[in-house]
Structures are given as C-alpha cells and as structure tokens.
Amino acid sequence: AQSVSQHNHHVILSEAASLELGCNYSYGGTVNLFWYVQYPGQHLQLLLKYFSGDPLVKGIKGFEAEFIKSKFSFNLRKPSVQWSDTAEYFCAVRLTGTASKLTFGTGTRLQVTL
C-alpha cells in the first residue's frame, strides 16, 4: 500500500529563517503530489501541486517544492518564513486518475517565532 512519510513532526523557526519540510512516499506508479496547509481553525488549503513537467514547482505565499523521482521525495521549501506561516503542513500523494484517493502524511506543525 502506498504511504507518505513526513519526518519532521514539529518545527520551530524564527522569522526570516529558511524552511525545508521533508516528504517521502512509497509507491512505484505515476503519482500526483500535493502540499496542503491548515492554519489554526481553518480548513485545508492547497499550497502547490506537481503533476508533470518541471520538477520544481512554485506555489502560493512564496512556497516551492521539488520532486526528486529517484528519491521518491517532494520536499517543501521557503527561503524566509513569516510568523503568519505558523500552521500544520500536510504532504499528500495520489495515483493518477479521477477516482484515486489522496493519501496524507502525518503532518508537520510549523511554529514561527517573532
């Protein structure tokens, strides 16, 4: 069965620090990859997604992620975090196809201090 691993469970950074959150998946087929963010008290929102093409994808709010197929990874990065980036971040994977379900990682809680 496919699985998604997020190795960082809780990350604390100061404002302006750089961020990298790891995401690895285990599945040999063609996948679509997503990063979602959940701000406190709010619903999940899409940060960025990878379907095909350039493995470096840029999302909203200055986030980007790089798909490295050989490493089965899709790490999320941001050069300089802000206090407002404090949230829970989820990596998700799905097989290609309209009926395919999303499998989520366990999530990473990011806390940005002033």
Added chain:
Amino acid sequence: GAVVSQHPSWVICKSGTSVKIECRSLDFQATTMFWYRQFPKQSLMLMATSNEGSKATYEQGVEKDKFLINHASLTLSTLTVTSAHPEDSSFYICSARDQGTDTEAFFGQGTRLTVV
C-alpha cells in the same frame, strides 16, 4: 478556487443518537467526494469514497453500517454517524474534486463532532 461547504461546523450529541453531516460543492460538480477523519495532532485518515449515484467505497476498518454515506447528487454528499459513541468524537472533513478539471481536491472546513 472552488468552494466546498460542510455543515454543521460543530455538533454535540448524546450517545446513541445519530448525526448527519453535509458536504456540498458550491460552484462545481463532483462525481466523487471523500470523507476523512482527523484525530487531534494527527493526519487525515480516509474513511470512504463517496460516488454519486452508487454505493460508497469504505476503507479497511471503517464500519459502513455505522458511517452511512449518501451521494444523492453531483453537489451533495452526506455522512451519517449512527448510534454515536464518545469514541466517535473527532474532526470529520470532506473533500471533492471538480470532475471537469480534476486537478486538485477542495476541502470543506470540517465538522467537529463531540459525543457526550
């Protein structure tokens, strides 16, 4: 982006009663909707895939007789927690994909269920 509305946002019910949660796609049609459960400080666990006009597909370990799913139209799916118990207390989240574009899933705001 597209909007998925979930209702209610929170509900408290007594043990043994049933609770219905609605999930609506407001500006697109969704042949498939998904129901997730999220425990505190944990990830989203898929409970079932809701298919318009047919039976839902449940994940292993999810009791289909306890969590009834109905997907009566292309914009509405409902999850009914029957004979609720305190251990059913959780955060339930639905998502839907726009069948026209199928690029991403849009999520509802979630429903916090507390069974007392």
